[in-house]
Amino acid sequence: MDKSVATLNITSVNMNDLLEMTIKRVKPLAQKKNIELLFESFRPVVAQIDEVKMTQVISNLVENSIKYNVEDGWVHVSLNADYQYFYMISIKDTGMGISKEDLPKIFERFYRVDKARSRETGGTGLGLAIVRNIILMHHGTIKVHSEENIGTTFTMRIPLNYVENQQ
Numbered sequence: 001m002d003k004s005v006a007t008l009n010i011t012s013v014n015m016n017d018l019l020e021m022t023i024k025r026v027k028p029l030a031q032k033k034n035i036e037l038l039f040e041s042f043r044p045v046v047a048q049i050d051e052v053k054m055t056q057v058i059s060n061l062v063e064n065s066i067k068y069n070v071e072d073g074w075v076h077v078s079l080n081a082d083y084q085y086f087y088m089i090s091i092k093d094t095g096m097g098i099s100k101e102d103l104p105k106i107f108e109r110f111y112r113v114d115k116a117r118s119r120e121t122g123g124t125g126l127g128l129a130i131v132r133n134i135i136l137m138h139h140g141t142i143k144v145h146s147e148e149n150i151g152t153t154f155t156m157r158i159p160l161n162y163v164e165n166q167q
Helices: 015-032 051-067 115-121 127-137
Strands: 010-014 036-041 046-050 074-081 086-093 141-147 151-159
Touching: 010 015, 010 051, 015 036, 015 046, 015 051, 015 074, 015 086, 046 051, 046 151, 051 074, 051 086, 051 127, 051 151, 127 141
Parallel strands: 036 074
Antiparallel strands: 010 046, 074 086, 086 151, 141 151
């Protein structure tokens, strides 16, 4: 990746605080659909990340979990770490889910799972592509598990300490 296009501003960030603030910011959106937002942390986590970009990742995923959820559903965000190498964030919802056919394509730019809903929910189909790119910039991974009419879980695994690529 060309460094002039995408650079990271790495600082030590309290991930518990970052997640709590991000969830608090999207709470009004959840309240409109009577969706319960739950944050669970198994331990304090401090990581070397780009705070602005990681906030964008969490915001996008939680907002999607709310937008594509059912009335009276829930969104569960959890944070954990192994204390040595990685921290993990999981965002699980009771939403409409994603079909098996669409799952391999959801991180592609401009791909929309349900074209008919695009006018209703807005968006450009870039959100998940940007999320994936930011996770990769942090040398992390993102996985998704989804079942239609049951819900979706996004799981991210990111190094606690950022290491610059030596080229």
